[in-house]
Amino acid sequence: MSEAAESIFSLVKASEGGAPLYLQLKKNIEDAVQRGVIGPGDALPSERDIAIKADISRVTVRKAVQDLVKSGILVQRHGSGTFVAPRMERVEQSLSRLTSFTDDMARRGMSASSVWLDKGIYPPSPDEIMILGLSAKELVARVSRLRIANETPMAIERASLSLAALPDPEAVGSSLYSTLDKTGSRPARAVQRISAVNLVGADARLLEVPEGSACLHIERISYLASGKVIEFTRSIYRGDAYDFVAELRLAGPGEESGGTT
Ligand code: 16G
16 A cells, blocks of 8 residues: 555544544545545455554454445455445446347446356246246246446346246356347347335345445346247346436327336
8 A cells, every 4th residue: 555545544542632543544544535545446454454554443443444335435345355446437228229238238348247146947936927927837947146347246137037938047158148049039129117226235235335225126028029028037226327218209199108018
C-alpha cells in the first residue's frame, strides 16, 4: 500500500480526544475511497494486519469493515479477503431482443462467466409443471448460476427446462442457449415479467450487494417457434447494474393498447 493509503490506519486514541476507534477507521477508509487513494478492486490488508497497523483490536476492525460492507463501499470475497467495491458500469439491455447473457456480454466486450449453484434433474414444483406443461410423473432439468461480467457478479439465474429440451443438464457448458442451439431447441420468443425486490440473505451475498439492496426479479418464459414452452427462468438482476430499455410505438388502428400475453 502507498504511504497515503497507510495513513488510513493512523487513529487518535480516546485519551487524546479521539472519536470511537471503529468510527475513525471507518471514516478513514471511506475518505480514502472517495479521494481515490484506494480504488475499485484494491485489496485491504487482512483484519489481523489492520489491527496491528492501527494498534486496535480485531473486533474493532471487524466492526468498521462490516459497516462498510453493509453500505456497499467494501466487498468481502470468501477465502480471498476484503476489497474496495468495483465501480458499477450500468448495462443497458434492450427488452425487444431475445438474447443470452453470454451474447449480451460479448456484444459489450465483456467476458461472461458463471459460478454453478445447481445443475441436475429433479421432481418438478407445481409452477414448473404448470408453466412447462409437464405431467406430474415427468422430471425437470434445473440449471442455476451466478452470472459474472468481467469480475462483477451481475445476476443469479435459475432456469428450469423439460427433459425433452435438456435431457442432460451436466452437458451445459458456459452458455445454456448454445447447448439448446445444438439440438434445435434455442428459444425463438420469450415473455418477461420484471418486478422490484429487496435482496436478503444468500442472494445478497452472492451478488456482493448490501442486504436490502434494490434488485430486479425477472421471470422469463421462452418458447420454440412451434409455440412450445422451452424455458422457465427466474432471475435476480442487480438494480445498480441494469437498465432495461423498451422501445414504444403508437398502437396502430385496431391494435390493442394493453393487456398481457
Ligand atoms: C439470459 C436470460 C435467461 C437465459 C440466459 C441464457 C434474462 C432475464 N435471462 O440471461 O433466461 O437462460 O440468458 O444465457 O435475460 P447463456 O446462454 O449465456 O447461458
